[in-house]
Amino acid sequence: MPKVMTSQDAQFAFELVKAICTEVGPGLPGSPQERERAAVIKKEMEAHLGAGNVVIEEFTFAPGAFLNLCPGLFLLTAALLNISIGRFPGVPPWLTAAAALAFASLAPLLFTLEFVFGFELLDPFFKQASSLNVVGTLRKPRTDNVQRLLILSGHHDSAPENAVLGLLGDVNRLFARRGSRDSAREDARLRTLGFLFYLLSGTFLIGFAAMLALTILQLGGVIAGNAGIVRAGTLGWALLAYPVAPAVLFGLFSIRGRKNGGSVPGAVDNLAASALVVAMCRFLVQSPADIPADTEIRFVSFGSEEAGLRGSRRYVERHLDELQRLDARLLNFEMVAHPEIGILTSDVNGTVKNSPKMVQSVVAAAERAGVPYKLKSASLGTGTDAGPFSRAGLKAATLLPFKAPQQMVAFYHQKWDGPEILTMEPLLNVLKLAFEWVRAGGE
Numbered sequence: 001m002p003k004v005m006t007s008q009d010a011q012f013a014f015e016l017v018k019a020i021c022t023e024v025g026p027g028l029p030g031s032p033q034e035r036e037r038a039a040v041i042k043k044e045m046e047a048h049l050g051a052g053n054v055v056i057e058e059f060t061f062a063p064g065a066f067l068n069l070c071p072g073l074f075l076l077t078a079a080l081l082n083i084s085i086g087r088f089p090g091v092p093p094w095l096t097a098a099a100a101l102a103f104a105s106l107a108p109l110l111f112t113l114e115f116v117f118g119f120e121l122l123d124p125f126f127k128q129a130s131s132l133n134v135v136g137t138l139r140k141p142r143t144d145n146v147q148r149l150l151i152l153s154g155h156h157d158s159a160p161e162n163a164v165l166g167l168l169g170d171v172n173r174l175f176a177r178r179g180s181r182d183s184a185r186e187d188a189r190l191r192t193l194g195f196l197f198y199l200l201s202g203t204f205l206i207g208f209a210a211m212l213a214l215t216i217l218q219l220g221g222v223i224a225g226n227a228g229i230v231r232a233g234t235l236g237w238a239l240l241a242y243p244v245a246p247a248v249l250f251g252l253f254s255i256r257g258r259k260n261g262g263s264v265p266g267a268v269d270n271l272a273a274s275a276l277v278v279a280m281c282r283f284l285v286q287s288p289a290d291i292p293a294d295t296e297i298r299f300v301s302f303g304s305e306e307a308g309l310r311g312s313r314r315y316v317e318r319h320l321d322e323l324q325r326l327d328a329r330l331l332n333f334e335m336v337a338h339p340e341i342g343i344l345t346s347d348v349n350g351t352v353k354n355s356p357k358m359v360q361s362v363v364a365a366a367e368r369a370g371v372p373y374k375l376k377s378a379s380l381g382t383g384t385d386a387g388p389f390s391r392a393g394l395k396a397a398t399l400l401p402f403k404a405p406q407q408m409v410a411f412y413h414q415k416w417d418g419p420e421i422l423t424m425e426p427l428l429n430v431l432k433l434a435f436e437w438v439r440a441g442g443e
Contacts, residue, residue: 194405
């Protein structure tokens with residue numbers, strides 16, 4: 001009779017998360033604390049796989065390039081130039097209007113290329129740092145000829161704090177202290193605050209569009225010599241109040257806690273995932289009969305996911321030929337906090353489609369495991385370590401057991417994302433699904 005995943009396996013993962021949060025604390029990408037978190041995971045993998053089967057892969061990247069202040073600064077510069085037309089002695093109005101248009105164009109362009117599509121456009125201009133991926137390897141005993149590679153992954157770095165979500169989370173906790181503990185009421189309150197966050201985030205994008213339209217209109221008026229069009233394209237109090245000023249403030253001040261290891265423990269996002277990878281490693285070492293023949297399993301904890309998926313991108317770049325040759329399949333874990341498992345059909349803000357065959361194999365595993373699941377596409381703001389694999393044409397998908405927007409307001413990218421947030425059911429559901437997926441050889 002085959003072994004099954006139990007609550008003890010989930011408890012093992014929880015204790016590992018708790019130990020890292022207690023002994024190390026938060027770990028921003030490229031920080032010494034991130035390396036310490038990776039060292040704990042490496043040591044735990046070695047305890048099960050043996051030191052010779054666990055390696056560290058270092059890589060360099062620019063931590064400050066992702067979620068940088070440039071779009072907000074460029075938007076602010078465009079607004080200041082737009083309202084200053086004709087106010088600079090000796091500077092022709094067309095030059096001021098053209099400069100305003102240039103900055104108004106650069107702001108959304110950089111945001112789109114760097115954040116939405118994930119191109120490392122600004123990275124050469126930012127300070128470089130090093131990070132690392134932890135990679136463990138396991139095969140069925142006496143397996144020499146590997147025909148297929150299965151990868152289970154999470155990431156061990158934590159995020160900078162989102163100031164807007166932190167403020168909304170504080171509002172929720174204030175109402176929770178004053179009101180009852182009725183779960184339905186709290187769920188409704190969190191949903192309302194979550195939609196407020198979506199509105200504020202949308203204002204950032206609306207600010208891009210408004211400023212771009214204004215600067216085009218203003219420059220057109222200057223070229224046409226039409227003072228009325230110039231006035232129509234010059235920022236006034238109404239558009240300054242909404243959306244331009246809120247968009248600038250959102251772009252410049254929505255992220256905080258960038259020093260040292262940061263202030264976000266990252267238990268859900270995403271230590272729990274790395275701990276579950278180690279738990280799967282521990283379980284399969286004890287149950288070699290469940291490892292498919294001619295198959296190698298890799299347990300990977302990526303670094304610097306919160307800096308634009310840099311760890312997984314470097315891993316794919318370094319191993320692409322091997323990954324293609326071995327028909328590699330990656331099952332990534334992300335934000336394990338809700339019993340219902342979201343299975344992502346796309347990634348990197350919806351710009352990359354995951355392999356339908358891979359998604360089907362994950363769905364089949366969920367049904368065999370008897371765990372609740374739901375197919376989901378990646379929306380703006382959703383990017384995981386499966387994205388670089390799918391972008392390279394490899395088979396990959398992410399499990400995302402997370403309830404948005406409620407859990408996003410409650411603790412996502414906030415100092416409240418500690419071990420006390422974790423519950424056993426989501427952890428165990430992911431383990432059950434992953435085990436069924438591995439047993440079936442990723443089919």
